[in-house]
Amino acid sequence: MAGPLAGILVLDLSRILAGPWATQLLADFGAEVIKVEHPRGGDDTRSWGPPYLRDAEDQATAESAYYLSTNRGKRSVAIDLARPEGQELILGLAAQADVLVENFKVGGLARYGLAYADLRPSNPGLIYLSISAFGQDGPDAAEPGYDAMIQGMGGLMSVTGVPDGQPGAGPQKVGVAVADLMCGMYAASGILAALHERHSSGKGQYIDLSLLDTQVAWLANQNLNYLVSGTPPVRRGTAHPNIVPYQAFATADGHVMLAVGNDAQFGRLCEAIGRPALATEPAYATNGARVANRAALVPVLERLMRERTSADWFAVLKAAQVPCGPINDLAQVFAEPQVKHRGLRIDLPHPTAGSTPGVRNPVAFGRTPVEYDRAPPPLGADTEAVLGQRLGLDSARLASLRKLGIIA
Numbered sequence: 143m144a145g146p147l148a149g150i151l152v153l154d155l156s157r158i159l160a161g162p163w164a165t166q167l168l169a170d171f172g173a174e175v176i177k178v179e180h181p182r183g184g185d186d187t188r189s190w191g192p193p194y195l196r197d198a199e200d201q202a203t204a205e206s207a208y209y210l211s212t213n214r215g216k217r218s219v220a221i222d223l224a225r226p227e228g229q230e231l232i233l234g235l236a237a238q239a240d241v242l243v244e245n246f247k248v249g250g251l252a253r254y255g256l257a258y259a260d261l262r263p264s265n266p267g268l269i270y271l272s273i274s275a276f277g278q279d280g281p282d283a284a285e286p287g288y289d290a291m292i293q294g295m296g297g298l299m300s301v302t303g304v305p306d307g308q309p310g311a312g313p314q315k316v317g318v319a320v321a322d323l324m325c326g327m328y329a330a331s332g333i334l335a336a337l338h339e340r341h342s343s344g345k346g347q348y349i350d351l352s353l354l355d356t357q358v359a360w361l362a363n364q365n366l367n368y369l370v371s372g373t374p375p376v377r378r379g380t381a382h383p384n385i386v387p388y389q390a391f392a393t394a395d396g397h398v399m400l401a402v403g404n405d406a407q408f409g410r411l412c413e414a415i416g417r418p419a420l421a422t423e424p425a426y427a428t429n430g431a432r433v434a435n436r437a438a439l440v441p442v443l444e445r446l447m448r449e450r451t452s453a454d455w456f457a458v459l460k461a462a463q464v465p466c467g468p469i470n471d472l473a474q475v476f477a478e479p480q481v482k483h484r485g486l487r488i489d490l491p492h493p494t495a496g497s498t499p500g501v502r503n504p505v506a507f508g509r510t511p512v513e514y515d516r517a518p519p520p521l522g523a524d525t526e527a528v529l530g531q532r533l534g535l536d537s538a539r540l541a542s543l544r545k546l547g548i549i550a
Contacts (some may be wrong), residue, residue, distance in 0.1 A: 146511060151176070152169070152174065152242075153241070153243070154175050157338070159326065161245045162187075164325075166212050167330045168241070171175045172510070175220055176524075176528055177213065177218050181521075181548075188205060189206060195495050209518060210500065211500075216406060216516070218519035219519055219528045221548065225548055230531065233256070233258040235528075241333055243273070249284075268346040271329055271333060274287075277352035290319075296354060297358065300364055303377045305379055306380055332351065364383065367383055387395075388401055390469060394401065394448060394454075400443075401471055407465065411462070417445075452468065485502060488502045500514070501544075521550070
């Protein structure tokens with residue numbers, strides 16, 4: 143059965159991560175996504191390796207693991223949109239599209255006659271989403287920006303890392319580009335909302351989305367911790383600012399992540415560790431009290447947790463229905479029985495490597511399941527097919543454009 147977005151055509155003029163993450167999600171949901179790339183080099187992430195996917199002869203292909211992570215389900219069309227002939231091709235595709243996603247610098251596509259104002263007259267139903275570092279207006283609008291600097295500027299690094307006064311103290315960025323990824327998620331949800339609204343209005347619209355806005359917005363409880371109290375939150379390592387105990391504890395041979403979310407769970411924890419009286423002490427009986435007295439409680443728990451191995455604690459705590467878990471590396475993640483049962487690793491056919499691994503979309507539709515049948519495409523793999531099908535270009539015209547370097 144076709145996916146829920148079957149029949150939706152997405153023109154993807156984005157590169158790197160935020161835009162491609164959004165369009166991969168739309169492709170998973172059944173949209174046809176045409177990824178437009180420059181004929182020479184394509185998406186920057188194609189070369190962001192090693193590691194690279196390897197072919198049957200164990201030779202590196204042209205696709206890095208980074209690129210593979212965010213471009214499945216798409217068709218690659220290589221067009222030089224800096225050339226007038228390339229711009230005409232984009233105009234033709236945009237006239238048929240339901241959605242266009244781009245992440246050029248502010249005003250970048252206007253130079254080529256491909257801004258929203260240029261496309262709207264011929265396609266008033268077009269939903270045009272622009273991703274930028276700082277948004278389309280404001281004092282920083284023209285500035286470039288990447289995930290790591292946005293994590294810093296947007297406050298995430300101020301609440302991530304080892305607390306001051308402890309070994310290794312200092313701000314840390316998150317180990318994946320979460321500002322980009324969350325921007326991609328907001329982009330996809332905004333596009334879906336605009337598609338829904340179009341059913342009643344018949345009109346498309348322009349969507350302005352920035353990495354900085356996204357990063358500030360998704361700090362969630364940390365934002366409100368500051369806005370309500372007037373005190374900026376601080377780094378707490380693995381600890382939670384509003385719940386105690388909710389952090390990693392060293393054991394005799396590793397670590398256990400405790401996630402005690404309410405007073406009943408804390409009572410069960412105290413029974414399991416052989417200190418039931420802790421749960422009734424006024425200083426620890428409620429979560430609010432535990433947060434206020436974390437400096438006294440946490441060292442007690444640290445001493446107790448070091449007395450047994452991680453496996454021992456998992457057995458004891460799970461039997462007591464105390465939420466806890468291991469801190470896995472990715473080899474351990476993909477070996478987890480639950481991860482294997484849920485089929486999170488997938489394999490897709492690849493034209494030169496035979497197959498490429500991937501990770502499935504976590505959304506499991508009951509009636510219109512996601513189909514994984516198109517690996518991230520080699521550069522320009524679908525240029526002639528798409529331009530022939532969508533724009534009616536014949537082989538002679540395609541050959542001429544290819545000879546001029548307009549397409550590849």
